[in-house]
Amino acid sequence: MSVLLVEDDMSIAIVITAALEAEGFSVTHCDSVAMRDRLLADSAFSVLVTDVMLTDGDGIAGLPGIRESFPKMPIIVLSAQNTLDTAVRATDTGAFEYFPKPFDIDELARTVRQAAMSSGAEMSDAQDTPTPGLPLVGRSAPMQAVYRMITRVLRNDLTVLVLGESGTGKELVAEAIHQLGHRSAGPFVAVNTAAIPAELIESELFGHEKGAFTGAVARHIGKFEQANGGTLFLDEIGDMPMQAQTRLLRALQSGTVRRVGGRDEVKVDVRIIAATNKDLEPMIAAGTFREDLYYRLNVVPIQMPPLRERADDIEALARHFLQLAAGEGLPRHQLSADGAELLSRQPWRGNVRELRNFIYRAALLARDDIIDAATLDTLLVSQPRDATEGSPANLDDSVIRWLADTAPGAGQVYDEALAAFERPLFSQVLRSTGGNQLRAAQILGINRNTLRKRISELDIDPDSFARRN
The missing domain is CATH 1.10.10.60 (Homeodomain-like)
Incomplete structure (x- = not known):
């Protein structure tokens, strides 16, 4: 099922989108009356959720016409103008429900589901194939803090440094900033700097000219140029060699890159988002990370919480991953309440990545349509622990x-x-x-x-x- 969300407050829109997508909805967002009307003319939606005060006018004024054109589409009205007049106007339009701000996000999600079911839609229709949308899932307080930081960088090109343990979803933050920001029409290029050999990293980032070194049989365009007009995501920035750090700093300062073996400076227009699971300040003290590069990257830091600090999100994440697994050809399952409660008690040292891998494994191995606590308990006992899932081995943790x-x-x-x-x-x-x-x-x-x-x-x-x- 699809929801059209008309909301000009991006922080609220992100939270609502995350809540609805966790419930299996496909969400399309806009912030104006004009865009709302164009989207309604081009596509069919199961539910319309609209604020009253929008960027170009009153969100309620056009609802009678929408009701006439789409009589089966439920309308839910949100408003920060918590007055009797606003409530009466919303009711007069035949709105399915009216929510004064601030409202309970869980109650809104339940109401949207009820509205969609009342219109004759079925959840299975929306889950046949996953639809692209906001990549982050979760409504916990730590994640809402992340959402608020994301909204502050959408309309500018400030450099962002995403911090957090392995598996917390740092790349998803970068994707969300790109998708929701003004560079969404440009490319999103992700580079894992830890996975590139030290002798090749400069060529990968900045490109090289033909004959620059042995094996350079043709000109190669680097990641900076590939991301021109969009976003360049530099993952595991703490593992970047010192020489490459120096060239990266120069590129950030000048807005230009020079290909290896080249003489010309190439102008690039990219937004930089970097990420690391390391504490960079001790590395600066040890001389393994440049202090000036750290301050250049750390303009807007966003700290991703480990999953153990957002246990309230585990159920929503698990259900989300079951939907994704079904969309990728694995058997379709539902998660029982006791199964969700059991998952919420696990440590998940590998954070969201470990949970995702476990849910995919459960989707593959579970025999019943409902995955309950008994099924999960068996899988948890036999769950392998390897270096790719979770943080590096720690003897202290093992002893405990x-x-x-x-x-x-x-x-x-x-x-x-x-x-x-x-x-x-x-x-x-x-x-x-x-x-x-x-x-x-x-x-x-x-x-x-x-x-x-x-x-x-x-x-x-x-x-x-x-x-x-």
């Missing part, structure tokens, strides 16, 4: 998690913890040596007899590693 999960008895904590640590350690080293205990002891830095004694106590079979090789 082991203590919580194992709960060893009094007087046994040290021995059981030592065994839990040594068993995977010795196994991995023996695997790397093909079961050779002498070489394994040398790598570990312990006596061979000590290793032999411990692997016997831990019931580790060194010959099993020899057979694998």
